[in-house]
Amino acid sequence: MKGEGTISRTVFLAGHAVLPQGMAAKGLYEHIAIVVEIDKRYGVVIDARCTLVTDLANKVVQDLLRGYCIHDGVEEAIANVIERYHGAAKNAIIAALKDLYREYIKYKNTK
Numbered sequence: 001m002k003g004e005g006t007i008s009r010t011v012f013l014a015g016h017a018v019l020p021q022g023m024a025a026k027g028l029y030e031h032i033a034i035v036v037e038i039d040k041r042y043g044v045v046i047d048a049r050c051t052l053v054t055d056l057a058n059k060v061v062q063d064l065l066r067g068y069c070i071h072d073g074v075e076e077a078i079a080n081v082i083e084r085y086h087g088a089a090k091n092a093i094i095a096a097l098k099d100l101y102r103e104y105i106k107y108k109n110t111k
Helices: 056-066 075-084 090-109
Strands: 012-019 030-038 045-052
Touching: 012 090, 030 056, 030 090, 045 056, 056 075, 075 090
Parallel strands: none
Antiparallel strands: 012 030, 030 045
8 A cells, every 4th residue: 555665654864963173074074964764653763874984884873773762762872882983973973863862852742
């Protein structure tokens, strides 16, 4: 039936933060964006991407978020970033996750 695919059951959200000086991505972007596709009912991240330059950095962020339930906050995701990600963008990733959560709360409050 039309409209019952994955797209109708998910929502696209983005969180943003300013990148630190001296990063490769800073030459392309002033900000980092973390974008996610989230299951509307359960708040589980189905897919995630970010605007970091290298494929590997993007994959690490994707692996950290895929399957994560954002409904209860991002504290556990932030703890995982602190433990696993030791690049210059760590604080920007954390700030973008916090912004992403604010966007999720806004979305939930509009329903």
